[in-house]
Each structure stands twice: as structure tokens, then as C-alpha cells.
Amino acid sequence: MKGDQIRMKQKMNYLTYIIAGIRKKPGRNLATIFCFAFIAASIFSGQFLMAGAARSVDQGLSRTGADIAVVPTRYLIHLGAAGPDNTMAIVRVEPTPYRIPLTTMDTIRTVAGVTAASPQLYVSTLDLPEIAPMPIDIYGIDPETDFAIQPWLQAPLKAPLGPGEVIVGNSIPGKVSSTLPIAGYEYTIVGKLDPTQSGIDHTLFFRMEDASTLASTDGVVPPGSPRINPGEINAVLLRIGPEPDWFRTSGTLDFKPSYPGFIKDVIRKQFEPTYVTAIGHHYAITPMSEEITGIPDFLSIISGIVVVAAFPLIALIAAMVAHERQHEIGLLRALGAKRRIIALLVISEASFLALIGGILGVTASVLAFGLMNPSGVLAPALQVSFRMPGWTEAGVIAVLAVLIVLAIGSIASLYPAYQSSRMNPYEAIQRAGN
Amino acid sequence: MIEAANLTRIFSNGHSEVRAVDNVHLEVNRGEFSMILGRSGSGKSTLLGMLAGLIRPTSGTVRIKGTDIGSLSDNLISEIRAREIGFVFQFSGLLPTLTVLDNLMLPALFYPGKTDVRTRALGLLDRVGLSDRANAYPGTLSSGEMKRVAIARALSNGPALLIADEPTGDLDVDTEYEIMELFRQLNVEGMTIVMVTHNPDLVRYATRIYGMEKGRLAEGFHSVHTGHGPMEPLR
Numbered sequence: 001m002k003g004d005q006i007r008m009k010q011k012m013n014y015l016t017y018i019i020a021g022i023r024k025k026p027g028r029n030l031a032t033i034f035c036f037a038f039i040a041a042s043i044f045s046g047q048f049l050m051a052g053a054a055r056s057v058d059q060g061l062s063r064t065g066a067d068i069a070v071v072p073t074r075y076l077i078h079l080g081a082a083g084p085d086n087t088m089a090i091v092r093v094e095p096t097p098y099r100i101p102l103t104t105m106d107t108i109r110t111v112a113g114v115t116a117a118s119p120q121l122y123v124s125t126l127d128l129p130e131i132a133p134m135p136i137d138i139y140g141i142d143p144e145t146d147f148a149i150q151p152w153l154q155a156p157l158k159a160p161l162g163p164g165e166v167i168v169g170n171s172i173p174g175k176v177s178s179t180l181p182i183a184g185y186e187y188t189i190v191g192k193l194d195p196t197q198s199g200i201d202h203t204l205f206f207r208m209e210d211a212s213t214l215a216s217t218d219g220v221v222p223p224g225s226p227r228i229n230p231g232e233i234n235a236v237l238l239r240i241g242p243e244p245d246w247f248r249t250s251g252t253l254d255f256k257p258s259y260p261g262f263i264k265d266v267i268r269k270q271f272e273p274t275y276v277t278a279i280g281h282h283y284a285i286t287p288m289s290e291e292i293t294g295i296p297d298f299l300s301i302i303s304g305i306v307v308v309a310a311f312p313l314i315a316l317i318a319a320m321v322a323h324e325r326q327h328e329i330g331l332l333r334a335l336g337a338k339r340r341i342i343a344l345l346v347i348s349e350a351s352f353l354a355l356i357g358g359i360l361g362v363t364a365s366v367l368a369f370g371l372m373n374p375s376g377v378l379a380p381a382l383q384v385s386f387r388m389p390g391w392t393e394a395g396v397i398a399v400l401a402v403l404i405v406l407a408i409g410s411i412a413s414l415y416p417a418y419q420s421s422r423m424n425p426y427e428a429i430q431r432a433g434n
Numbered sequence: 435m436i437e438a439a440n441l442t443r444i445f446s447n448g449h450s451e452v453r454a455v456d457n458v459h460l461e462v463n464r465g466e467f468s469m470i471l472g473r474s475g476s477g478k479s480t481l482l483g484m485l486a487g488l489i490r491p492t493s494g495t496v497r498i499k500g501t502d503i504g505s506l507s508d509n510l511i512s513e514i515r516a517r518e519i520g521f522v523f524q525f526s527g528l529l530p531t532l533t534v535l536d537n538l539m540l541p542a543l544f545y546p547g548k549t550d551v552r553t554r555a556l557g558l559l560d561r562v563g564l565s566d567r568a569n570a571y572p573g574t575l576s577s578g579e580m581k582r583v584a585i586a587r588a589l590s591n592g593p594a595l596l597i598a599d600e601p602t603g604d605l606d607v608d609t610e611y612e613i614m615e616l617f618r619q620l621n622v623e624g625m626t627i628v629m630v631t632h633n634p635d636l637v638r639y640a641t642r643i644y645g646m647e648k649g650r651l652a653e654g655f656h657s658v659h660t661g662h663g664p665m666e667p668l669r
Contacts, residue, residue: 011551012539020531331527334488336516336544336591338509426483429523 018349021325029353032317036357036405037364039310044365044401046303051389051397062151065091066237067260070108070267072098073277075235090279091148092200093235095122095137100276102231107270108238113263116239118145121208123215123228131180132172137203138182138220140211140233148237149205152193159190161207167191171201180204183217238267238278307404314412318350322416329420330428339421346417347410354409358402366398435595435626436462436485441494443480443649454480456649458494462628462642464594467621469640470630470651477649478630482599485628486519487511499594516544520588524600526580527587528572534559534583535568541591548591558586562616578609585616589625596620598629602636614639 022029069090075098105117121140128136141149143161150157153167155176161167166180166187174180180187182204195201206214214220215228243259257265264278271277322329329342337345369388389397438460445452454477462468472478483489485496487503495502498518503511521527528537538555542548559565562582564575572580581601588596598617602610610633618639621627629640637643645652 023531335541338512426488
């Protein structure tokens with residue numbers, strides 16, 4: 001008969017034995033696998049969410065724009081009530097015809113505490129109904145130093161913004177890689193920004209050279225507006241570094257300024273007050289980021305506690321399995337199994353269950369995140385901004401979760417394995433016989 | 435083949451001591467079928483456990499092929515068990531989730547370097563008349579078939595000695611006869627067998643018979659393989 005045909009297995013192996021052992025108690029072992037799967041899913045989900053939240057925090061912080069903007073003094077008129085200490089994020093300076101020389105940057109860069117400086121040039125606002133129903137702002141940025149606009153990109157650029165290329169605001173129609181005709185020139189869209197609910201959404205960002213070319217093209221800058229001379233910019237956006245110790249410990253005056261405020265004052269003093277001034281936030285980003293990035297550390301500690309709490313449970317299950325199979329262990333010893341083989345078999349069985357549970361738990365979590373995130377359920381459920389970690393990061397977390405569960409299974413079974421290996425074999429056999 | 439001298443095993447529960455085996459001398463020569471007859475609790479299973487190195491004696495020595503196993507590490511005793519001793523128990527001891535063939539190949543796991551495992555296992559299945567059940571699971575076998583598989587498994591590593599602890603204790607008369615005939619054939623073919631039983635009817639299969647009571651062993655009967663002839667008392 002076909003069913004009675006002898007399989008071509010030349011030797012028994014430990015895996016066959018382990019699987020046979022697991023099949024002996026399918027219900028209990030399924031429950032154990034479920035337990036491991038739950039632990040793996042908890043570890044994976046926790047780490048995955050933390051990674052996603054960290055990405056969101058990183059992205060959020062990177063999108064907060066500049067700490068300080070160095071602008072022509074007349075620019076303050078446009079800020080209105082916000083004043084020089086506005087609380088708005090400075091991502092793109094307002095479109096004004098007031099400009100300062102690019103060489104201003106050379107002076108600013110020498111100020112201690114300034115970690116990044118990037119120029120912005122407003123060229124013009126054009127009505128281009130063939131492209132968009134609303135007026136479009138045209139700006140020049142320096143892609144090499146820019147830290148305010150590019151963090152808002154939906155996807156990172158494949159290469160730095162080059163000549164003939166443009167980054168578009170979210171409300172501008174057109175997909176990445178498509179072309180955009182402006183004032184007789186064809187530009188390739190290489191990046192699109194996330195929505196900002198501000199003027200940035202209908203702005204085109206070019207390299208400074210392309211912006212200057214457009215500025216000198218007839219019909220781009222309105223005839224009544226001041227001419228844009230080469231080497232002119234509208235603002236220099238600045239990032240400042242963390243508060244140094246000397247500043248933190250110096251003075252106890254009630255009116256001691258914040259560190260950004262202090263830097264702002266230093267910059268103001270570098271220039272003629274009626275000509276150039278500095279505006280900024282009333283808060284500093286760095287201390288806030290330090291607090292937020294500390295949250296994952298806290299969550300990691302909680303994950304660690306969950307993992308440690310899982311040990312007694314798994315150890316109990318492993319001890320139960322070892323106890324139930326005393327007679328079998330005695331039998332194996334009678335057949336010639338050494339103590340270390342018995343210990344290895346107990347550990348291997350627990351590890352095997354842990355591996356299956358770990359893989360199942362991680363797979364289920366990945367599927368759940370995969371289904372929830374694109375459908376837009378995840379972020380509202382978490383009530384935080386959430387960005388899915390990349391495949392590599394998710395893969396590392398998955399492997400880590402499986403390894404941790406594997407370690408829990410192996411370590412938790414060490415003592416039952418030791419006890420099994422030290423069992424008096426004949427007593428175990430007799431007990432089963434009775 | 436196997437010698438026990440002054441073998442004693444005392445079990446203690448803290449308050450009292452039980453001499454399960456008391457100063458036993460035993461010698462089993464190659465090719466013998468030694469049977470130890472005794473009631474339950476007489477200490478015969480403990481004696482078997484000590485002969486196989488599964489129980490450490492309180493005092494005395496056990497020599498297998500001249501080697502004092504009491505002086506060996508647990509690892510070395512395990513190796514001797516895997517190579518030299520085959521076990522048959524009252525219960526079949528087959529793993530229910532392994533096929534008959536896998537059950538037969540199981541002991542080879544503990545005998546590294548053992549070759550032709552599958553061929554030998556199939557040969558043994560044929561020897562016990564179950565070659566058509568290689569892929570069956572133990573749960574589908576009759577009690578007699580299970581016992582035959584257990585005997586085949588005990589022989590799978592090619593041991594020099596077969597130890598059987600009440601191998602027919604749970605069998606009906608017909609199956610008991612079938613199994614004892616198998617033991618007899620194996621013995622006729624040269625297998626050394628030590629068996630304990632409480633059934634005096636079985637002593638006719640043995641070449642040397644011992645009686646055991648309250649831990650003490652006495653050689654009391656002698657029988658030869660002359661068919662199913664009656665046992666002949668030595669004295």
C-alpha cells in the first residue's frame with residue numbers, strides 16, 4: 001500500500017524527536033506558542049511603535065525650521081503682531097521685497113553658537129492658472145545648507161537639488177519626475193513637500209542660481225518691484241546649538257535671556273540696527289528634543305520589565321513539560337541518552353516553541369501594522385504622529401524580538417533542563433510503569 | 435558478561451531504611467537466559483536497575499564485560515547502555531508521536547557513529563514480523579505488536595545484553611507466549627538475556643533461574659531449552 005511505503009529517512013534526528021514531543025500535547029504546546037507569540041508581538045510592537053514615534057519626533061523636530069532668522073529690519077513690518085519674538089515656526093521667510101546681501105552670512109557664521117545657516121531668496125509671486133489655481137511663490141534656496149524646507153519632503157531627494165530642478169509645495173499639481181514650465185523654462189519636479197497649511201504649500205523652491213535666472217527673466221518680477229541684484233537674499237535662517245554650560249551657570253538675574261535670545265542679541269549687535277535684525281522663537285528646540293527623545297528610553301525600560309516578568313511563566317511551563325515527561329526522560333536515559341543530551345532536548349524543545357511563537361507573533365504584528373497604517377487607523381488610535389519605520393529598521397526589530405523570545409525560552413528552560421538531566425532514570429521509569 | 439558482587443541498595447526516607455537489594459551475588463554468562471523470579475517489592479527491578487547502571491548501588495560492584503561500572507562517570511555508563519544493553523519494560527515505552535520505524539531508530543541517536551540505522555531497524559522489524567507496520571504509529575498497534583516493537587527497539591543498537599523488566603506483565607496468555615517465544619529465539623541465536631518476572635510459568639524459558647525475596651537472591655532452578663519442557667529444580 002502506498003501509505004505503508006517506508007520513507008527514505010536514513011536516521012532519526014533530534015528535530016524529529018522534538019517535533020514528535022511537541023505533537024504529543026498539541027493543545028498545551030499551542031498555548032505555549034501563543035504565549036511566546038504574545039511576548040514577541042509585545043516586544044515587536046513596542047519597539048516598532050517607539051521607532052515610529054522616534055522617527056516622528058525626529059521628523060517633527062527637523063521640521064521646526066529655524067531658531068533665528070536674520071532679516072532686513074523692514075521685514076518686521078510684515079510680522080505684524082507676532083513681533084520679533086514670534087512663536088511661529090520659521091520655515092520659509094515671508095515674501096517681501098526687502099533684501100540683504102549674501103555676505104551677511106559670513107558675519108553670522110562667526111557667531112559662537114550658530115550651528116547652521118542657510119539663505120532664502122523670495123523672487124516673485126506669479127499667477128500661473130495653467131499650473132495652479134492659486135498664486136505661486138517662487139523662492140531660491142541653497143540645497144547644501146538648507147535645513148528648513150527639505151525636512152518637509154514627502155520622500156528624500158535621490159540627489160541634491162540640481163540646476164533645472166524644483167521642489168514643489170503640496171498644493172502644486174504635478175508628480176515627482178514630471179516637468180513644470182515656468183517663464184519659458186522647463187523644470188523637473190524632484191520633490192514634493194508634505195502639507196503645511198501655510199504659504200509653503202503653493203511655493204516652488206529652486207536653487208539660488210535658477211532663482212536668480214528667473215528673477216532676471218522678463219515678466220517674473222513685477223515691473224514696480226525693486227530689482228533683485230545678484231548676491232542679494234531675503235533672509236538667513238539659523239540653527240543654534242545646545243545651551244553651553246558657561247551660559248547655564250552664568251548669572252542669576254531674573255531677566256537673563258534664553259540662549260537663543262542671547263545669540264539673537266549678539267547677532268543684532270553685529271549689524272546696523274536699522275538695516276539688519278534677527279527674529280526668533282521664544283523657546284529653544286534643543287531642550288525639548290532632549291525630553292522627547294528620552295521617552296523611548298523609558299518605554300524600553302517598561303519593555304524590559306515585561307520581558308523579565310515573562311521568565312517565571314515560561315519557566316513554569318517548561319518545568320511542567322519536564323515533569324509530565326519524566327517517564328520518557330527515564331526511558332531515554334535507559335536507551336543511553338547522556339544527561340547533557342536530556343538537558344539539550346528540554347532546552348531545544350522550549351527554544352523551538354519560542355522560535356515558532358516568536359516568528360508567528362512578529363508576523364502577526366507586521367500584518368497588523370501593515371493593515372492599520374495605510375488605512376489611516378494607526379495614528380488616530382495612538383493619538384500621536386506616527387511614521388512607519390523603514391524595512392531595514394523593522395527587520396532589525398523583528399529579528400531582535402524573535403531573538404529575545406528565543407532567549408527567554410532557552411534561559412527559562414535551563415533549570416527544568418537541569419532537573420530533568422539529574423532525574424533518577426529508574427525511578428522515573430518505575431513511576432510511569434505504575 | 436555481567437557480574438554483581440556484594441550488591442546492596444538501601445533506600446532511606448529519613449526515618450527508616452529499606453534494604454531493597456541485600457548483598458547479592460550474580461553472574462550472567464554470555465548466551466545465558468537468566469530469569470529472576472520474585473513477588474512485587476522483592477527488589478528484582480532495583481537489581482536490574484543496578485545491573486544496567488541506572489541505579490547506583492549503596493555498596494558492591496557491577497562489572498559489564500569486566501569493567502566495573504561503579505568507577506565510571508555517568509557519561510561513560512550512558513555510552514555502555516547505548517552500546518551494550520537493550521531494555522524491555524512492562525510498558526512498551528514507545529513514543530506515540532513517532533512512527534514504528536522512528537521509534538526503532540531512536541536509540542541510535544545516543545550511539546554516535548552508528549551506521550546503517552535504517553537498514554538495521556527494518557531488518558529488526560522483519561525479524562519481529564512487523565515489516566509492514568514501519569510507518570504506523572504505536573497507537574494503531576495491538577499490545578503484542580507494541581511489545582514486539584519494543585523488543586526490536588531494544589535490539590536496534592546491537593546490544594550484547596537484553597534486560598527485560600516484567601516484559602509480559604500486562605499481556606494476555608497468547609501474547610505472553612508469543613513474546614516469550616521471541617525471547618527464546620533470540621537467546622537460541624546467542625543473545626544474553628536477564629529478565630525479571632513474578633510469573634513462575636515463564637521460568638521454563640530460562641537457562642538459569644533465580645529467586646528473589648526481600649532483597650536477597652538465590653539461585654534455585656535450572657532449565658534447558660528443550661522445547662517447552664517442565665522446569666527442573668536444581669535442589
